[in-house]
Amino acid sequence: MPWDFAVILLFLAAVVPFLGKRRMRRLLAQEKTTKRDRLRLYASTVGSQWLIVSIILWRARVHRLSRAQLGLALPHVTLAIGVTVVLSALILTNQLLSLRQLALHPSEAPGMMTQMAARIFPQDNMERAAFVAVVITVAICEEIIYRGFVQALFQELSGVAVLAILGSAALFAIAHLYQGRRGVSATFVIGVCFSAIRWWTGTVLPPVISHFVADLTVGILAPGKWPGQD
Numbered sequence: 001m002p003w004d005f006a007v008i009l010l011f012l013a014a015v016v017p018f019l020g021k022r023r024m025r026r027l028l029a030q031e032k033t034t035k036r037d038r039l040r041l042y043a044s045t046v047g048s049q050w051l052i053v054s055i056i057l058w059r060a061r062v063h064r065l066s067r068a069q070l071g072l073a074l075p076h077v078t079l080a081i082g083v084t085v086v087l088s089a090l091i092l093t094n095q096l097l098s099l100r101q102l103a104l105h106p107s108e109a110p111g112m113m114t115q116m117a118a119r120i121f122p123q124d125n126m127e128r129a130a131f132v133a134v135v136i137t138v139a140i141c142e143e144i145i146y147r148g149f150v151q152a153l154f155q156e157l158s159g160v161a162v163l164a165i166l167g168s169a170a171l172f173a174i175a176h177l178y179q180g181r182r183g184v185s186a187t188f189v190i191g192v193c194f195s196a197i198r199w200w201t202g203t204v205l206p207p208v209i210s211h212f213v214a215d216l217t218v219g220i221l222a223p224g225k226w227p228g229q230d
Contacts, residue, residue: 017177024178049141071204139212165195
């Protein structure tokens with residue numbers, strides 16, 4: 001493995017989860033966040049994710065990883081579009097049902113997720129517009145990072161699709177360590193599904209769109225349904 005790829009993997013496996021957990025710990029230590037706090041969080045998320053993706057694409061180009069290897073091509077257009085529509089519809093339905101359940105039984109919401117939601121979800125139209133930019137960034141960047149680069153790298157190293165899928169999902173889950181054990185477990189399952197679909201279709205398009213739908217639905221519709229929020 002090239003030394004720069006090894007450094008990137010180490011950064012994703014150790015530094016990203018550490019920084020995410022530290023940032024969330026600081027947010028949870030605050031009694032509440034202000035509009036400025038949330039906008040700064042959104043801006044730092046957008047900037048840091050695009051920086052990471054830029055570095056990855058730069059080094060991938062140096063080492064001649066093709067767009068197809070990174071899942072940035074569309075080898076089977078009809079399949080990709082069909083899977084994207086079906087997966088996005090399933091994700092949207094699941095999110096809406098989960099939010100409905102939350103509204104009916106707010107006490108069942110995980111404590112950490114409730115605290116996080118109260119501090120990071122948008123509260124007005126300006127914040128919602130900024131949050132959409134965050135969701136677009138996260139959907140594109142995380143899928144390029146984990147379903148594109150990481151999965152391609154594990155595929156090259158092992159030559160086994162299952163190991164590439166599991167390796168990609170594992171790093172994706174670790175990156176969400178700040179969400180606690182339950183969040184990491186759920187993220188791993190989602191990661192496995194997204195990685196398997198990326199392998200099947202040959203493109204990150206279905207995971208990107210589905211990731212966007214999932215995060216946008218929660219971020220826009222969940223505020224007001226979480227306990228302790230107006």
